[in-house]
Amino acid sequence: MVTDTEWKAIIENNPSYDDQFRYAVKTIKIFCRPSCPSRPPKRENITVYYDFTEPEKDGFRPCKRCQPNGKPVDDTLWVEEIDTILQEQYAENLTLKELAYLAHGSESHLRHVFKKVTQKTPSQRLLDIRLTAAKKALLPSDKTIS
Incomplete structure (x- = not known):
């Protein structure tokens, strides 16, 4: 406590x-x-x-922001964490500001590092995750896209 x-x-x-x-x-x-x-x-x-x-x-x-160990957090490790957040919360209204808060970094740095490592912006990755989830939900069903 x-x-x-x-x-x-x-x-x-x-x-x-x-x-x-x-x-x-x-x-x-x-x-x-x-x-x-x-x-x-x-x-x-x-x-x-x-x-x-x-x-x-x-x-x-x-934390990427305060570096409690006195050294920077590895970008690849941080991007993996960001991607996990995107995968777990893709159904929510996840803004870059909220993503930066959840990943303990600034919005601009998060976007820059994510794109440098993955060649996609966090928004592009989020769209990919959402489309994959929609496809997975639609294929075994009789539902229409609309």
Whole structure:
């Protein structure tokens, strides 16, 4: 459970706690420094770590924005995560802004890196995923395209 002090440090992006703990967000499998400028997650989705090696051992990826390990996140790994988000949430009204929030990066950097690695924009990839899902749903049925 997140204490009131930890929660306050997270929502205020307080850098004085950066050398004390990291927090992980269960829903997006990312961990951050308390000073991370990303939008604060829901309190109930947070796990706090005082051993900085534990979040990765528990399957969390370092945040692209605040780089809690002090080094950049590999672009290919980040693009795989973005693609997973697209595949899991293709039916929702997923904007670039929301995708950037979920992947802990800026919109422009996310779009640039995604296109560099995949030769497609996130919007193009999302359309491909949606068309594939529609085809899969239509082929075994008597439904029309409309």
